[in-house]
Structures are given as C-alpha cells and as structure tokens.
Amino acid sequence: MYYIHLDSKDIRENLAAEQYILNRLSFDEPLVLFYIQSPCVIIGRNQNAFAEINRTYAREKNITVTRRQSGGGAVYDDLGNVSFSFIMNAAGNNFGDFKHFTQPIIDALHRMGAATAAMNGRNDLFIDDKKFSGNAMYKKGTKMYMHGTLMFDVNLQEMETVLQVSEKKLESKGTKSVRSHVTNIKPYLNKKYQKITTEAFRDQLTLQLFSAAELGDIQDRKYELTAFDYQEINKLVEKVYGNDQWIYGEAPEFSLQKEKKFPSGLLDIRLSIDKGKIKSIRIYGDYFSQKDSRDVEALLTGADYDDKSIERVLANISMEEYFSGISKETFIRLLLD
Template identity: 45%
Template sequence: MYYVKNERDGKEIHDPKLNLAIEYYLLNEVKLDEPILLFYINDNSIIIGRNQNTYEEVNTAYVEENGVDVVRRFSGGGAVYHDMGVLCFCFITEDDGNSFRDFKKFTSPVIDALHQMGVEGAELKGRNDLIIDGKKFSGNAMYSKNGRMTAHGTLMFDSQIEAVVKALKPKKHKLESKGIKSIRSRVTNIKPFLDDSYQYMNAKDFREQLLLHIYDTDSKENVKEYVLTEEDWEKIDAFAAEYTANWNWNYGKSPAFDMERSERLSVGTVEVKMNVRKGKIEDIRIFGDFFGLGEIEDVEKELQGIPYTKEAIRDAISKVDVNKYFGKVETEELVDLFY
C-alpha cells in the first residue's frame, strides 16, 4: 500500500478544499499497483455529504461569524465537523464489487491500532460509526467511480466538541432514532482513552503512530510512498476550482419548494422537496445521508414531470435500482415518503 503525504513544497496542507481535491484526484487519476492511504487534517470546516442540503445541515450564522469552511464531498453520508484535532483517513483501492458499504473492512486497521494504543472499547457500531463506550468518535463514508473506490472517515482525536455542537444542525428525528438528546451527548474524543504513554500526542503525533501501526513497522522509512508531482498539483488545483472551492458545488442553487417531507428510513435520513403544479411534479430534489452508488439526479429525472399520484410515483421509482441509489431500501418506503 502506498502512503501519500498531503504536502506541497514541503508544507502540509490544512485547506479542506485542497485536501478533498487531492483525495478525488488520487481516486480518478493515480492508478498504482497497490491501494493508496491518505491522511489529512483540516482547519475549521464542515464537510457535507454528496446528497445533503447544505442550508439544513449547517448553522450558517455560526459558520460565517467564525470563518468555518463548508465543503461538499463526493461520498454520501452525513455532515461532519473538522478542526486541527480531527484526523481524516482515506483508503483508495479497486472496487472489487463486494467492498462498497463494507465499513468493517476499511475501519478494522484503525480499530486494531487503537486497541494496541489502549482504547480497548473502540468498535464499529451501526451503519458507519466508530464508538467508544457508546459515544461516536468517527463517521465513515464511501464513494465509487469507474471501477475504483474510496473509503474515508474522521477520527476525533482532540476536537473542540463545543464547536461541533454549534456548527451543525442535526435533524430532530435523527437524534431521536439514536435515543439521544444532543450532539454533545453523542460524541467523544479518542485522546482521553489512550494509554498514559500516548497522552503527550496531538493529532499529528497520533497520525504518525497510526501510520506505523497500519504498516506494522517501527520506522517510517519502511512505508512505501507516492509523492505528488507538480503535474499532479496542477490537476488538483483545477479540480478544486471546479468543485471543492466552488460555491455552486458546496451550496448549490435550487428553486423555492412548496412541499417538503423528511423521514428517517432504514438507509438513513431521506428528504424530498417538490413543487407540484397542475397535478404534476414540476421540480424535485432529493437529499439525505444515505450511501448510494449512482447520481441521485437519475432518480429525480424519473420523477420530474409525472402526475403527483401514488401510482405514478411507484411506477417511476420502480424503473430505477433503488438499492443502487439509496442502499438497501424497500420501494414502498420511498413511495410513502414522496407521497
């Protein structure tokens, strides 16, 4: 496995717009003979899922007042807060057809390393969360394209939890579905659970230890690296300009909607916004923290222009592979939500 440092001219990158661009560039254009591992630490930012509605996930007043970057990633899942106490990891590999949504496969190396550092209670629970004593310290997501995939996640090592609470706006039914009353009661940092010999560490020190554990070595000299070239950086910059540093990508424009429905389904939160004119669906947008393989716009196109009846909606949804776009969900769950 190759390790990629997110460094440019010898300086580590903390700009989330560039770090996400690096990840997507490696996925699409750097095809090596082994998988790729990337770590990065972002300045204060909120990274939202591919299908989420930015305005409904983010406390925009807090974000603007505190200079928090908001960047949309290409994978599904929910919004996460990043700061210099959060370590992000990313595995990039060929898509063998069996690994998408297999979060255990890609989080096991991290969990094993944490166990070796004294965090005995670290485990994968539910769909994509890593927890310690029932509290979440890591959220994970995946994205697949052209036969390759990325599995990435966050590790709250020593994050400012109060900022997490203020920056995000979780939906009430999402919190209720987990039996909790607030973000604060749900999340934790890793550092308090480490053995005493690791208490000196910050997130960058933690990254170095994690790297050695994953590669099962005592020296970074034994870690195989791919070094980003100037040509690589030109393409990374171009991608950032088109996507991750682009307001239209991160926030997006959409018409005003007169019908809104949101439910916590078996695959996560799914939200639909529609304009219905003269009995037909004129505009429709689908949002959520579900994990899909395809572009959700494909589903929206099937629904746009059809009569707003349960039968027509069921017929339209039946034309698409709902498990591909949403995950393992029943067609009737979606029909009941949309109608």
Template identity: 40%
Template sequence: MIFIDNEGHTNPKLNLALEEYALRHFDTSTDYLLFYINEPSIIIGRNQNTLEEINQDYIDANQIHVVRRVSGGGAVYHDLGNLNFSFITNHDGKSISNFKKFTAPVIKVLNDMGVSAELKGRNDILVDEKKISGTAQFSTGKRMISHGTLLFDTDMSEVAKALQVKMSKIQSKGHKSVRSRVANISEFLKTPIPMADFKKQLLVGLYEASEPFETYKLTEAEWQAVHQLKAEKYDLWDWNFGRSPKFNIQRNKRFPIGEIDLRIFVEKGHISEVKVFGDFFGRQPVSDLEDILIGVPYDKNEIRKALKDVSVEDYFGTLETSDFIDLVYGND
C-alpha cells in the same frame, strides 16, 4: 499499499480535491492511503441540502469552511484536532457498504493503543457507546474511496454550534444531543500524546497490518492538477451549496439506511422537478433516480410503473422499492 504525502496542507477544499484526484488518476493496480487534517470546516455529504445542515450565521462569523464531499452520509465537523484517513482501492463489487473491511485495521491499531474501539451501527466507530469516528464511501465503478474521521482532540463545543441538527435526527436518537454522542480519542488514552504522535502511531500500526508501505510525493504537475480540480469544483458555490429546487411537496422519513428528504414539484399532474436529499449511502448517483421520475404522472400506480425495473437499493442501500414509493406519494 502506498502512503500519499499531502505535505501538511490543511485547506479542506484542497485535501478533498487531492483525494478525488488520486482516486481518478493514480495507478489502478495499487492501493493508496491518505491522511489529512483540515482547518475548521463542515464537510457535507454528497446528497445533503447544505443550507439545512449548517448554522449559517455562526459559520459566517467564525469563517468556517463549508465543503461538499463526493461520498454520501451526513455532515461532519473537522478541525485541527481531527485526523482523516482515506483508503483508495479497486472496487471489487463487494466492498461498497462493507465498512468493517476498511475500519478493521484502524480499530486494531486503536485497540493496541488501549482504546477499546468497535464498529457499530451503519458506519460509526464507538468507544464506550460514544462516537469517535464516522466513515463513508464513494465508487467510480472501478475504483473507490473508503474514508473516515478520527476525533482525536476536536473542540466539541464547536460541533454543536456549527451544525444545525435536524429534529428528525435528534428524535430518532431519543433526544440525545450531538455533544452527548461523540468523544475524543485522547480521552481514552492512558498517557496523553500530541496529534503528531498519534498520527505516527496510527501509520506505523497500519504499516504492520499490510505489506510494506512506501511514501509517494506528488509531482509539481500533479499538484497543479489538484489545484485546478479545487478551483473548478470544490471552490464553487454550486458544488458546495447547490440551488434549492422549486417544490410544492416535501416528504421526509428516517429509515435504517439513513434519512431521505424529497422535494417534489408537480405541475399539471406530472412531476416536473424532484430532488432527493439525505445522509444515505448508495452505489449509484441519486440524480439518475431523479431523472427517471421527471415527467411521470403524480399517481402511485404510474410511479410504481416508472420504478418497476429500477433497483432502489443501488441508490439507497437496503431499502424496499415499496417503501420509497410510499415516501414519494404517501401510503394513504
């Protein structure tokens, strides 16, 4: 495995561009590990409606970055007390949604440091039932990213202020607030250490769990390409916020695989626009599923016919097609 040196950059748009560039252009016969730390920012899941996830006034007043990532899942807050890790590997057809495979070495290092971390739920690392890390994945088909956060010394008060938590998410957790569910790794260390030492210990531990690492520094031409990707994608409002669709039907439900929020516009009895939002994880871009529904009569049987040969699990994970149809049309 090769460790990618991000040269200390803390701009989240640049770091996400670096991660995607490495995924798409680095040697496909090699596994890579990337660490990065971001300035205060909200990182939005690929399928989320950004404006409904953030406290816009607070973010504007405090100059907090808002950036969409390529992977699914929910919105997370990053600051200089949060360490992000990213494994870039080949997609073997079995690793998508296998969060245990990629979190196991991180959890082992934390355990060795005296932090009793474990993987729980869909994709969270917890200590004493408090979340210290969330993970997500994205695949191009041949290559994949498995990345996550490690809350080391994050300002927890900022998490609640910057994120606009949906009532459906709060209710599904028994009215627990975001702040009560998260914790910093530093709280569980017997001896306080700075972020730099934590990062070093984590890297050394991951070295020991794998074959010898080597460190790779990008060439000037590669950094230029990363900056170009940042300018053409991660700097753009259209990517980070997107345009909210016109709709006259909204349906929302939280499933075990995450929340699905549908915005549907029906004209003359046919679906003319549809947008699927949510914090789910899927192997295929949900835009493909949206395209299948365009032009279909807004009738339950017609929707069922349109989805007859479609594997809904490709877009959402373990979800029955009938459950998705009930959400699109209603089960009355």
C-alpha cells in the same frame, strides 16, 4: 499498501487531492491517505447545506464549508481531527462493507490503548457508546475509496454550535444528519499518546497500519505527489470543492420561514429555495412602507441564496422605503441567518 500524508490544512484541497488520486493515478496496491484540516464542515453528497449548518456562525468563525462526493451526514473537522481514506480498485472489494475497511483502524487504536473502540451501526465507530468516527464510501468506474474521520482532540463545543440548525421553520427533502453523542479518542489511549500532537497521532496510526517502528522504515511505501499533480488538484478546488454552486447549488428544494418583530413592525418572510436559488418569496407583516414590497420580492426571485447575490440585487434600492425602520443590512441578515 502505499501511503500519503497531505500537507494542506484546507479541506477543499484535501478532498480535491483524494478525487484526483482516485480518478487519475493508478497503483498496484491500495493506498491510504491521511489529512488534517483547519475548522471546516463537510456535508454529504445528498445533503442540504442550508439544513445542516449554522451558516451565520460558520461565517463569523471562518469555518470552511464544502461538499464531498460520498454520501452520509455532515461532519465537523478541525486541527484535532485526522481524516483517512483507503483508495483501491473496486473489483474484489465489497462496497458498503464498512466493518471490513475500518477494522485495520480499530485494530490500530486497540494497540494504542483504546480497547473498546468498535464499529457500531451502519458506518460509525464508537467508544463506550460515543461516536468518534464517521465513514463513507464512493465508487467511480473501476475504483473506490472508503474515507472517515478520527476525532483525536476536536473542539466539541464548536462542533455542536456550527452543526446546530433549528428545524422549527425549515422543511427540507435532503438527507439529514443523525446527531449522536460524540467523544474524542485521546482520553482513551495509553498515557504516552495523550500528550502528542494530532500530527504525531497520524504518524503513529501510519506506523501501526504498516507494522513499523519508524516512518523511515517504510519510506519506500510513501508516495509523493508531483508539482503537476498539485496543479490539477488546484483546478478541482476551483471547479468543485471551492465552488458555491457545488456546495449550495446541489441542495434539493426546501422551504424557509424567517420571522422577526422589530420596533417598527413584524416581518414574516416565506421562501422556497431550489438548487441554491430563490424560487419564490413572499413577505408578510404589519410593517409600514412607502413602496410596494412586491418590488423586493420580484428582485429576489431567481437570485442565488447567498450574501453577495442578494446584496447585488438589492444594491440600488432604499430598503427603508419598503420596510420603515429596517435597514438593508438588517433585512439581508434576517433573510440569510
């Protein structure tokens, strides 16, 4: 087995690297990839981003949002998480057998002191009935990967906030995440591992997987990506993982209701969103107006459901002529938040 420690802290670059390695590189043995990233949310291939993420909070906190190739639910990562990916030939490997692929990780954690770490359910790892790892698989052609998260010292409050979306006024056909009680691994490890950094935890996992005492002992097992590799990876970031059409445009059709009482009147907005675009919109309420709000509906129909697109299509109108006492900024925030 070979290994790679990615240096990037950008989830978009790391997922692009994973895809590039799967698609373009070949090895005579399986490869394990480790990566750590700044605060981000990664939604599953078949999920509705709008239904999974508190987008207002993510925007305010500069939390990166992207979509991965594999299925499963939404996850939050930050610098307290270690992600791993086993990349290998599909032949001879049982796609969907998460227990088989996560067992080396579980064994490593047992040796580090987390004695009760175990597979629980379809694809998650738990300690004392609390989830610390979500896992997913993806296959393309003759190759596949199984990747997952390891919550070492993640900000659980931040996770709870950014993944918390009210379902009261949103109806979606996308695959929804199942929220579980979660925990970090750190408190369950032997004391000597409870004061180490996330990077040191990653290194220790690597040593455990290779039954080595020091990384220098397995230097021949380490694979280094080239400058050309990184050029190709950056192309994937631009084309896929940093592309809003991939992140939001894959969302299945869903309906939203946005309602708020202002001093000048009630606004009740009903939207249908399909592939990240506003398919239809109706605006109701007891507000006063100088012009017919159907003009606003016509402008917004067909627009991408994001800040820049909506700001652009509404740029040349005076919103208060359509909704007395309500500014354009306030209207847009209500539409998107």
